[in-house]
Amino acid sequence: MPPPAARTELRTPTSFDVIVDRGERSQAIFEEIGRVLTHPRCVNCHPADDSPRQGELHAMHDPPVLRGAGGRGVPALPCAGCHQDRNVELARVPGAVDWHLAPSQMVWLDRSVGTICTQLVDPQRNGGKTLAQLHDHLAHDGLVAWGWNPGSGRAPAPGTQAQLAALFQAWIDTGAVCPQETVK
């Protein structure tokens, strides 16, 4: 294994070249991707229930909002009622275009990296996306990008969105092998 990266950084795809076995290399690369996918900035909006989470300790959302239709809240309490197209620093309200909860079949909170991976590549649970479309989503989606621009008082996801995209491409190129699923 390549040496670990600092908590705020990601290892590069080439740093995994020291792993000779292609499948093992692919799994190791996804474990690195998993450091982003399991980060509070990401999992807080991928819960198993209908309430988003907040902060580093995944506290329940305050006010007590609910998923609602399309993950965009309930009448009179939509996500966009408070969350703007960018962070509102004075009020400490995070924001990005089309702020919403991930679909209920995309549960990342309290799931292992292997479980997230298996779910991510399952067209039944990923919105029918191909690996290329998943790459495009992770590389360019504005809500994904917010993970590295979360506003003051929130730790950003490690590395950068471009580095995540490069790792995801490397994972695809090595056969897209998921790490073993474990119970977290």
Next chain:
Amino acid sequence: MMIKVTINGALREVDAEPDMPVLWVLRDLLGLTGTKYGCGEALCGACTVHLDGEAVRACVTPIRRAEGRALTTIEGLSPTGEHPLQKAWTELGVPQCGFCQAGQIMSAAALLAVNPSPSDEDIDRSLAGNICRCGTYVRIRAAVKKAAKP
């Protein structure tokens, strides 16, 4: 910067920074003080208004978002104060101190606009973000039910 926005049915032009919160525009620039400042962080719901019919928190909504769109405040909910919610509020004597009530009514109106006959659970879910420190929640729910279509 001059920003055009329809407020309570009238086209207004306000001279404001694009990021000025709608609440500041309403209260400080236009003198519409029915919408209240509670927390300033979108946590309490006292400043709830409608933007094109959707409930938004005026304290965190920049006025640029409202440009070319329609804002409705408690003053504009009914020209005569006879919106079914306002009548129900009066008949049931809902408010205690009253500070949160404009926001409560605006949230309830946004709910009834899309769900004219809400269940208790619907009301609780939609008004969960409107805090009343006097604890008038039971009367609020009763008034929303009274204003709803049977």
